[in-house]
Amino acid sequence: AQSVAQPEDQVNVAEGNPLTVKCTYSVSGNPYLFWYVQYPNRGLQFLLKYITGDNLVKGSYGFEAEFNKSQTSFHLKKPSALVSDSALYFCAVRPRPSGNTGKLIFGQGTTLQVKP
Amino acid sequence: DVKVTQSSRYLVKRTGEKVFLECVQDMDHENMFWYRQDPGLGLRLIYFSYDVKMKEKGDIPEGYSVSREKKERFSLILESASTNQTSMYLCASSPTFQSGELFFGEGSRLTVL
Numbered sequence: 285a286q287s288v289a290q291p292e293d294q295v296n297v298a299e300g301n302p303l304t305v306k307c308t309y310s311v312s313g314n315p316y317l318f319w320y321v322q323y324p325n326r327g328l329q330f331l332l333k334y335i336t337g338d339n340l341v342k343g344s345y346g347f348e349a350e351f352n353k354s355q356t357s358f359h360l361k362k363p364s365a366l367v368s369d370s371a372l373y374f375c376a377v378r379p380r381p382s383g384n385t386g387k388l389i390f391g392q393g394t395t396l397q398v399k400p
Numbered sequence: 401d402v403k404v405t406q407s408s409r410y411l412v413k414r415t416g417e418k419v420f421l422e423c424v425q426d427m428d429h430e431n432m433f434w435y436r437q438d439p440g441l442g443l444r445l446i447y448f449s450y451d452v453k454m455k456e457k458g459d460i461p462e463g464y465s466v467s468r469e470k471k472e473r474f475s476l477i478l479e480s481a482s483t484n485q486t487s488m489y490l491c492a493s494s495p496t497f498q499s500g501e502l503f504f505g506e507g508s509r510l511t512v513l
Contacts (some may be wrong), residue, residue: 318502328502
């Protein structure tokens with residue numbers, strides 16, 4: 285079965301330190317990969333995506349993600365965390381081919397807590 | 401900017417009631433989705449639609465139905481609400497091209513008493 289795993293329920297970092305939120309996937313082929321962020325009682329906001337090309341993808345709010353095909357991972361990173369980055373983060377994949385339906389498979393989410 | 405609007409942010413219903421959750425998008429997207437979000441379970445796909453009057457079951461369709469009479473509107477229907485359907489419901493839309501990301505509404509938090 286196709287799946288996405290975020291092995292950490294919560295990640296705690298101090299403000300100013302680098303952060304990593306992990307994501308691995310089990311999907312056949314070469315999927316498209318996404319990261320979303322959710323603030324309390326809000327919908328999901330798109331952060332970045334990997335389609336092809338450079339393994340390091342840059343996105344919104346200073347976030348970036350590194351695609352590693354051999355490890356089937358797509359970890360989210362930021363060089364210097366801010367308290368305002370505290371939120372729930374979701375990794376998602378879209379298998380290829382997926383027809384024209386655009387379905388995404390989501391991980392269970394990781395809560396990022398950045399402390400001052 | 402793409403806007404996906406869910407008409408109700410918070411609803412409280414009683415067991416057995418019929419519940420309608422409405423979603424409208426303004427970007428002429430072909431695809432629309434209903435997800436359910438529960439703590440520790442992430443987002444689970446209930447139903448999706450890739451065209452007007454077309455629908456397909458997602459991973460957890462039981463107890464739900466959908467309607468898409470117009471391209472911009474996708475409704476989720478709970479025919480007879482139950483307490484285990486208490487959850488956050490998220491609507492999303494996306495364009496047809498393969499790499500297009502999903503755009504989400506703000507969510508509808510449903511409590512069934």
